Amino acid sequence: MKSFKLSRFITNMGAYIILTIFALVMLFPFIFMVATSLKTPDDTFNYPPRLLPREGVETTLEGFDKPVPLYHIDIEGVKRDFALVETGIPAGIYAELDDLSSTFSVPLDMVKPSASGDQFTLPDGTVQPIMDVPVNGTIMQLVQTGKTALGRFIDPKDFSREVFQVVRTSQPVTKVTAHPENYSHVMTMENMGRSLTNTILVTLFVVIGQLVTSVMGGYAFARLRFPGKDKLFVFYLGTIMIPFVMLIIPLYQLMVLFGWTDKLAALIFPWIFSAYGTFLMRQFFITVPKEIEEAALIDGASRFKILYNIFLPAAAPALATMATFTFLYAWNSFFWPLVIINTGNYENHVLTLTLNMLRGRASDSANLILAGAAISILPPFLLYILGQRFFIESAMSSGVKG
Amino acid sequence: MQVQKTHKSINQTQLIIKVTTAWHFLLSISGIFLIAYIIFPHGLKNIPVWLSYISAILIGLLSIGSFYSAFKLIKLQRQGRTASLVVNYIGLVVTALLFFQNLGIFLGVDALAKTFGSSIGWLSGVLLGYLVYTIGDRYHYRIQIEEMFHKIGKYIALIFFAIFLIKSGLFPALIYLAKQMILPSNFVILFVVIVFGLAIWSMWREPTALYLNRTNAQTEALEGYLFLSPNLIGFLIFFAFPLVFSFFISLTDWDAFGNSNFIGLANYFELFKLNLKQLANSTQDFFQVMDGSIFSELLRFNMFGKSYVLGAADARFWIALRNTLVFGIVTVPLSAIPALFLANILNSKIPGMKIFRAIYFLPSIAAVVGISLIWQWLYNATIGYINYFITVGLDFINSVFSTGYPQAQIRWLSESRTALLAIIIVSAWQTMGFNTVLFLAGLQNVPKELYEAATVDGAGRWAKFWKITLPLLAPTTFFVITTTTIQAFQVFEQVFIMTNPPGSPGTSTLTIVLYLYQNGFQRFQQGYAAAIAWVLFIVIFSVTLLQFRSQRKTGAYDV
Numbered sequence: 038m039k040s041f042k043l044s045r046f047i048t049n050m051g052a053y054i055i056l057t058i059f060a061l062v063m064l065f066p067f068i069f070m071v072a073t074s075l076k077t078p079d080d081t082f083n084y085p086p087r088l089l090p091r092e093g094v095e096t097t098l099e100g101f102d103k104p105v106p107l108y109h110i111d112i113e114g115v116k117r118d119f120a121l122v123e124t125g126i127p128a129g130i131y132a133e134l135d136d137l138s139s140t141f142s143v144p145l146d147m148v149k150p151s152a153s154g155d156q157f158t159l160p161d162g163t164v165q166p167i168m169d170v171p172v173n174g175t176i177m178q179l180v181q182t183g184k185t186a187l188g189r190f191i192d193p194k195d196f197s198r199e200v201f202q203v204v205r206t207s208q209p210v211t212k213v214t215a216h217p218e219n220y221s222h223v224m225t226m227e228n229m230g231r232s233l234t235n236t237i238l239v240t241l242f243v244v245i246g247q248l249v250t251s252v253m254g255g256y257a258f259a260r261l262r263f264p265g266k267d268k269l270f271v272f273y274l275g276t277i278m279i280p281f282v283m284l285i286i287p288l289y290q291l292m293v294l295f296g297w298t299d300k301l302a303a304l305i306f307p308w309i310f311s312a313y314g315t316f317l318m319r320q321f322f323i324t325v326p327k328e329i330e331e332a333a334l335i336d337g338a339s340r341f342k343i344l345y346n347i348f349l350p351a352a353a354p355a356l357a358t359m360a361t362f363t364f365l366y367a368w369n370s371f372f373w374p375l376v377i378i379n380t381g382n383y384e385n386h387v388l389t390l391t392l393n394m395l396r397g398r399a400s401d402s403a404n405l406i407l408a409g410a411a412i413s414i415l416p417p418f419l420l421y422i423l424g425q426r427f428f429i430e431s432a433m434s435s436g437v438k439g
Numbered sequence: 440m441q442v443q444k445t446h447k448s449i450n451q452t453q454l455i456i457k458v459t460t461a462w463h464f465l466l467s468i469s470g471i472f473l474i475a476y477i478i479f480p481h482g483l484k485n486i487p488v489w490l491s492y493i494s495a496i497l498i499g500l501l502s503i504g505s506f507y508s509a510f511k512l513i514k515l516q517r518q519g520r521t522a523s524l525v526v527n528y529i530g531l532v533v534t535a536l537l538f539f540q541n542l543g544i545f546l547g548v549d550a551l552a553k554t555f556g557s558s559i560g561w562l563s564g565v566l567l568g569y570l571v572y573t574i575g576d577r578y579h580y581r582i583q584i585e586e587m588f589h590k591i592g593k594y595i596a597l598i599f600f601a602i603f604l605i606k607s608g609l610f611p612a613l614i615y616l617a618k619q620m621i622l623p624s625n626f627v628i629l630f631v632v633i634v635f636g637l638a639i640w641s642m643w644r645e646p647t648a649l650y651l652n653r654t655n656a657q658t659e660a661l662e663g664y665l666f667l668s669p670n671l672i673g674f675l676i677f678f679a680f681p682l683v684f685s686f687f688i689s690l691t692d693w694d695a696f697g698n699s700n701f702i703g704l705a706n707y708f709e710l711f712k713l714n715l716k717q718l719a720n721s722t723q724d725f726f727q728v729m730d731g732s733i734f735s736e737l738l739r740f741n742m743f744g745k746s747y748v749l750g751a752a753d754a755r756f757w758i759a760l761r762n763t764l765v766f767g768i769v770t771v772p773l774s775a776i777p778a779l780f781l782a783n784i785l786n787s788k789i790p791g792m793k794i795f796r797a798i799y800f801l802p803s804i805a806a807v808v809g810i811s812l813i814w815q816w817l818y819n820a821t822i823g824y825i826n827y828f829i830t831v832g833l834d835f836i837n838s839v840f841s842t843g844y845p846q847a848q849i850r851w852l853s854e855s856r857t858a859l860l861a862i863i864i865v866s867a868w869q870t871m872g873f874n875t876v877l878f879l880a881g882l883q884n885v886p887k888e889l890y891e892a893a894t895v896d897g898a899g900r901w902a903k904f905w906k907i908t909l910p911l912l913a914p915t916t917f918f919v920i921t922t923t924t925i926q927a928f929q930v931f932e933q934v935f936i937m938t939n940p941p942g943s944p945g946t947s948t949l950t951i952v953l954y955l956y957q958n959g960f961q962r963f964q965q966g967y968a969a970a971i972a973w974v975l976f977i978v979i980f981s982v983t984l985l986q987f988r989s990q991r992k993t994g995a996y997d998v
Contacts, residue, residue, distance in 0.1 A: 052784045053791075059781060060798045063872060066813045067801065069824065073816070084822050234556035238548070254670030262656070263663030269671075276678060278983070280929050282952055283976050286688055286959050286969045287681035294490065295540065301552055302545040310673030340662050369806035371932050372952075376960055385549060389808040396812060396936065403816050410809035417804045425797055428804060432873055433880040 067414070074408035075215040081403040091211040096120055096193055107210040110190055110200050118210050119190035119200060128187040128201065131170045131179035141172050142185050144201055151178055219408040227398060228383040229409060232391040236368060236413075239304045239387060243367040244360050246309025251359065252352070255318025256344050260330065270319075273312045285376060292377055301385050303377045308367065314359050317434060321355040322348060357424065362431040368417060388413040452646045456512055459523060459641045462634070463509035466526070470502030489687070501526055520651045523642045524661060531635035532672060538628045542619045551607055558606035564599025568592045689969035699966065706970035712752035713737075721746040756971065758946045759954040760978075766863055766950065767927040767982075773867035775874055775919055782878030783908065796879065799872035807869070811936035814865045818851035818937075825851065852937055855947035862933050862948060870926065874919050881915025882908070917990040921983055928979050931956065951975050 069088065073081060076090040083091075095104035098120055110119040128144045134157060151167045157180040158164050170179045188204035191197075224230045257263070258270055288307060289298075297303040325348060333343050349356075371389040378385050380394070392409050399405045421428050474495045504526045511519030539545060575588025619625060641647060648658075664671075689706055691699040716728040718739070725736045725748060734750030737757050741747075751757050781799065785792045802810065817824045829847035837844055851861040889907050898906065909916075931952040935941045942949035942957075951971065959968030 049789050052787065052789060056781070056784060056795045059777070060795055062868070063798055063802055065824075066810070066817060066868075067805075069817065070809075070813045082822055084827075086822055086824055086827050230556065231552070234559065235552050237559065238552050238555050242548070250670040250673060253666045257663045257666035257670075261659055261663035261666065263660035263667075266663065269667075273674070276682075278925070279682065280925060280976065280979060282929055282955065283685055283972050284678065284681045285955075286965050286972060287684040288677065289959075290684070290688070290693075290965070291677070291681060294487070295545075297545065300546055301548040305548060306545060307673075307677040310670055310677060312674065312678070315670055340666065344666075365804055369808075371806070371808050372956075375935075376956070385552070389806055392806075392808050392812060393936065396815075406812055407816065410812045414805045414809040417806075418801065421797075421801070421804055429796070429800060429876055432800070432803070432876045 067418075070407045070411055070414070073403050074219055074411050075217060076219075076404045077214075077216055078402055078404060089213045090215055092214040093209040094118075094212050098122070098191075098193060098196075107193075108190055108204075109208040109210055110202070112200065117192065120193050121188050121204065121207075122191055123189040124186070124204055126187045126189060126201065128185050129181040130183035130185055131168065131177075132182045134167070134178065134180060137182065140182065141170065141177075141179065142187055142201070142203060143170050143172070144187055147171055148181075153178075216404070219404050220412065223395070223399075223405050223408045223412070226405070226409075227391050227394045228386060229388075229391050229395070229412070231384065232386040232388050233412065235301060235385060236388045239301060240364055240367040242305045243308045244363045246305070247311050247314050247363045248356060248360060250310050251314030251318045252344070252349065252356070254315040255320075255322050256348060258315065258319040259322035259325075261340075273315060276312050277316065281372070285373070288373075289376060298377055299379050299382045299385060304370075304374055304387065311363070314363065317359055317362075318352070318355065320434075321352055325351055354427070354430075357427045358431045358434060361420070361424065361427045364420070365417060365428075368413075448646055449650070452650045455641045455644075455647060456515070456650070459638055460509045460512040462638055463505045463512065463523060463526070466530075467502040467506040467509065470498050470505065473498050474502075489684075501529060515651060517651045517653055517657060520642050520648065520653065521657060521661065524639060525664075527635050527638040527642070528665075528668070531632060531639060532668070534628055534632045534635060538625065538632055541622075541625050541628060542616055544616075547612060550612065554606065554608045558603050561599050561603035561606055564602070565596045568594070568596025568599060571595055685969050685972060688966055689973050691966045693965040693969075694963050702966070706967050707974075709752055709967070710756050710970060710974060714750040714752075716748055716750070718746040718748050723748075725750070755946060755949060755954060759949045759951045760974075762859060762947070762949055763928055763930070763951045763975075763978075766859065766866075766930055767924055769860075769863050770866050770870075770927045770930075771920060771923045773863065774870040774923060775916075778871050778874035778919070779878050779912075779916070781871075781875045782882055783904070785875070785879055786882040796876060799875045801872065802869045803873035805869075807932040808936055810865065810869055811933050814861075815852065815937050818861055820848055820850040820853075823851075825849075853944055855944045858938060858944060858948045862930070862937060865933055865937070866927065866930060870923055874923065877919050878912065878915060881912050885911045913990060917986060921986050924982055924986070925979055928975065928982070951978075 072088050072090060077092055080091055094107045096107055097104045101122065105120040105122055107118045107120055109116050126144045128142050129148065130140050130142050131148070132141075133139045137160070148168045148170050151169050153167065155167045156164050157167050159180070159182065165180050165182075167178050167180055169176050171177075172179075185203060187201040188207070190200045190202065190207075192199075224233075258266065258273075292298050292303045292307075295302075297306075329347055330343055333347060338346075369389065370387075371393070374387050374390050375393070378387070378390060380390075386394070392406075392413060395406055395409045477491045477495050477498075504522050508519045508522030508526060511522060513519075569592065572589055572592025575585045575592065578584040578588065620629075688699075690701060690703055692702050692706075693699040712733075714729055714734050718728060721739065721741065723746075725731070728748060729736075729750045733752055735752075735754045737749045737751045737754045739746060739748045785796055818826075820826060826847040826849055829849070833844040833847060836842060849857060851857050885908065889911075890903055893903050893907060929952050930950050934948050934950055934953050935956075938944075938948050942953050952975070955968045955971045955975070958964045958971060
């Protein structure tokens with residue numbers, strides 16, 4: 038019995054490990070998005086990449102008007118935080134006479150020609166004087182092989198302790214920070230604020246419009262008898278599979294005819310009629326018991342009243358499922374807005390279009406681009422957290438019944 | 440007294456029917472004049488030819504319907520009422536839409552969008568009203584308190600909505616509409632709208648219906664079409680008509696300015712024009728064997744020791760077709776097989792499964808544009824995480840097996856060998872979770888008893904999977920594969936965002952829909968683009984059909 042439990046435990050552990058790995062794969066890009074959107078521009082280009090937004094730590098020192106950055110300095114194996122107080126100090130690279138690969142970088146004004154006045158011939162043939170170079174407190178006889186620029190680092194507690202080394206390869210002291218102002222910055226770029234309202238408005242119209250038409254059409258298909266009903270329904274069903282790409286050219290021409298190019302109307306009115314939504318509502322209404330409706334009819338209730346008072350309240354979950362489906366479609370759509378709203382007409386851009394523009398304009402600021410992406414991606418996520426059930430159901434309903 | 444009143448109302452009804460009959464005669468005659476005006480070459484010049492023909496046909500049908508209903512109404516038959524209602528309803532809808540269009544109501548959305556940002560906050564008040572309303576539901580044992588809450592909730596919602604409307608610019612909008620109304624053309628249209636409305640009322644009212652012996656079936660049919668009409672009209676205008684129209688466009692050389700000539704199947708011939716020539720040797724110049732002004736080189740191959748070259752009039756189309764097929768063939772299994780695997784794990788009832796399911800579903804609700812932007816940075820050659828992870832992995836291998844793999848510096852999106860693969864990975868990643876949910880739903884329909892019986896018979900885990908799960912899951916698998924394929928063949932947004940310029944490097948990520956977009960909206964050869972759309976449709980349709988066939992052949996068990 039014990040071995041059964043053990044093998045079960047191992048199986049479960051295996052399952053959890055696999056599931057967790059996949060969960061990380063699914064989540065990582067979004068975590069990356071949020072983390073990067075809070076970074077400073079410099080931080081986004083750090084290699085190796087680090088996930089959390091980090092920033093150099095600065096400190097104020099007496100005698101310096103500006104705060105100075107802190108760096109990790111390695112002194113005799115102990116790491117200390119030193120402040121960088123001066124950069125670009127001209128320095129030479131000095132090598133040992135018997136081992137030219139062992140070099141030290143020291144500022145030029147700390148070096149004096151050696152008392153002996155000897156000279157040394159480098160492998161490339163140039164002749165350099167031998168210099169007295171202070172290295173870690175001792176003076177060494179070295180020869181200059183190159184030039185560089187150094188930074189002066191001092192101990193914040195004891196200004197007299199100073200170290201010279203190349204700034205670029207020094208390791209700055211960092212702390213985890215967040216720059217939410219990236220979001221407010223990106224909202225002012227490329228008319229992002231306006232496009233966010235446009236997206237909300239369009240999505241609202243499309244969702245409400247599709248609900249109304251689908252509920253009415255679904256009710257007619259589910260409950261009313263009229264000539265040609267079955268043929269029409271089959272026709273509706275058949276069109277669900279037709280790809281949208283088929284319609285893009287003729288719809289564009291239609292919009293030109295209506296004068297709706299570059300207008301938000303083009304993003305709304307063609308999309309408030311959905312064969313799929315009608316089908317979904319019909320499938321639901323057909324399950325509502327007939328008796329209630331018949332009783333209401335005998336009492337003299339009109340069809341509108343029956344639909345509004347009996348069917349709609351019962352259909353709340355189905356409506357929510359359909360609403361999430363439509364919401365995602367309207368919120369995320371890109372191809373049609375790209376075609377119908379001209380790139381020059383910023384006023385009527387929706388979020389996805391603005392992201393496309395942003396990609397071009399802020400092409401080297403990952404923090405801004407991903408803040409924009411987050412503005413478009415996070416609202417659906419928020420709704421998803423609130424009403425996860427309906428999202429999952431809208432996916433399932435597309436599969437199980439179709 | 441009673442009899443007199445009834446008599447009077449019958450007289451009234453008869454009069455109404457007579458007036459409506461006259462209206463229908465008038466309508467059919469004016470319809471004929473309208474057709475003549477539209478078709479006559481000097482009539483409406485500012486509308487395209489195809490539109491004038493379509494509207495002529497529509498008006499013709501309405502005229503015939505109108506004449507028919509007048510004819511039947513004289514005979515006092517109930518079909519006359521039906522025909523009259525249908526004709527007048529269509530007339531009402533068309534004229535009302537025209538009226539709205541003329542007033543600029545549809546374009547008013549733009550004006551609303553300007554102020555919407557500042558007024559949207561007030562909409563939360565409507566939510567507040569709803570919350571107050573729902574509080575009332577708690578007191579359903581004390582009807583007065585319940586009703587009070589309901590009333591207060593309603594008022595709060597109404598007041599906030601009114602504030603929202605005013606803040607959104609209700610008054611300027613009304614003033615604008617009033618100014619528009621003064622224009623005589625709008626006045627005329629409004630008048631016609633009202634006449635159609637009156638005609639509907641005259642037939643719909645109960646006395647007329649009774650006088651014309653309405654039946655319940657007739658009422659139900661009329662109500663059925665009434666309920667369906669908003670949906671059906673939109674469906675016809677924005678779906679069925681464009682679908683037919685698209686085929687018509689594909690037979691023309693439509694350009695940016697709406698100039699079009701009927702050119703038959705020339706667009707399709709251009710797409711499919713191929714030329715196969717034998718080469719003297721495998722490195723012979725292409726232009727020595729084919730006319731370079733018509734054909735460009737598509738591919739070279741060797742067969743039976745001889746070299747051939749295939750030229751195509753539109754090589755880019757064939758490349759796009761190949762890329763799309765490759766994309767579909769790789770993406771579908773790449774997203775479906777892990778999904779099936781994950782769904783099987785999730786289906787074993789260990790705790791926490793719902794959380795995993797929720798996480799897997801996340802990518803499929805995010806905008807493709809946003810996703811593509813994220814992955815673009817993940818794929819970055821110097822600082823991207825993908826290369827970093829590969830480097831870390833290689834360093835590990837190097838340290839264990841003391842091999843010498845260098846750091847990964849793959850330029851994922853700008854190297855023609857990897858660009859398509861990079862996009863395939865993103866798409867598979869995005870659809871995997873959705874497919875997992877679908878598979879999971881399918882798995883939950885598989886009866887548990889079958890597994891128990893199999894366990895009793897001594898079947899192992901694999902045997903159960905192959906012999907029970909997979910066959911019973913066939914309908915779901917079919918659905919997953921079909922929808923993923925249809926989606927994959929329409930890939931556009933990922934390519935458009937992630938490669939720059941879209942389709943680069945070279946033509947390595949050029950897909951059919953991208954090619955369609957370039958033709959239709961960058962070069963404005965809309966006729967040609969429509970032909971590409973139809974080719975894509977045929978490809979998708981035949982693949983679906985093929986899958987449908989194979990599903991039938993394997994004899995999927997319907998649960």
